[in-house]
Amino acid sequence: MTLQYILELVGVGFFSISGALAASEKSKPDWFGVTIIGFVTSLGGGSLRDILLGSYPLVWVKDVNFIYSIMIGIVLASLFYSLLLKVRKAFFLFDTLGISMFAILGTEKAIHFGVHPLIAAMMGMFSAVMGGVLRDVLTNEIPIIFRKEIYATACLAGSMIYLILNNLEFNRALCIGLSILSVLLIRILAIKFNIMLPKFRN
Numbered sequence: 001m002t003l004q005y006i007l008e009l010v011g012v013g014f015f016s017i018s019g020a021l022a023a024s025e026k027s028k029p030d031w032f033g034v035t036i037i038g039f040v041t042s043l044g045g046g047s048l049r050d051i052l053l054g055s056y057p058l059v060w061v062k063d064v065n066f067i068y069s070i071m072i073g074i075v076l077a078s079l080f081y082s083l084l085l086k087v088r089k090a091f092f093l094f095d096t097l098g099i100s101m102f103a104i105l106g107t108e109k110a111i112h113f114g115v116h117p118l119i120a121a122m123m124g125m126f127s128a129v130m131g132g133v134l135r136d137v138l139t140n141e142i143p144i145i146f147r148k149e150i151y152a153t154a155c156l157a158g159s160m161i162y163l164i165l166n167n168l169e170f171n172r173a174l175c176i177g178l179s180i181l182s183v184l185l186i187r188i189l190a191i192k193f194n195i196m197l198p199k200f201r202n
Helices: 003-026 029-053 065-079 079-085 090-110 116-140 152-169 172-192
Strands: none
Touching: 003 065, 003 079, 003 090, 003 116, 003 172, 029 065, 029 090, 029 116, 029 172, 065 079, 079 090, 079 116, 090 152, 090 172, 116 152, 152 172
16 A cells, blocks of 8 residues: 555545535535535546546546545544534645645646646646535535635645655655645645735736
């Protein structure tokens, strides 16, 4: 069991928790509805990445452990729902952990397919944010990438950092760890200090 595989399963679990929390905040869906939101949130971005890269079968089709990871995340969200509601930043935490892992792992996978580094960084960003976009659409929210928050930009920055460190031939685990940490820090600092990109039109 490789480091990448473990991180992918953990990232899927984190995203399923954030999807379940998002679904529950908007309405009172049944278990099937929450599972669909959790599934789309967790695997939507990675599935889009694999389709664009021509990677078949899709990762969750050939490995049922990803489905199990989603189920575990949803059950944990249900068991600790009241506690998570009290922790006001729980949704932010799980969502940020999810995008941090998926951005870097998506970039690494794209590199293995031999695409240009810029395309690899974009694939990493798609892996991280598109599941959240689908989640927001399904829960009748404005997708977070269209709001003022630094979200996709943090993922793109982390992907670029990974590419630089990888090009400098850093240890793989260190490349992944530092890049994931960079996404986390950028996102947390942007929220804490209300940092945002300039508006397209004033």
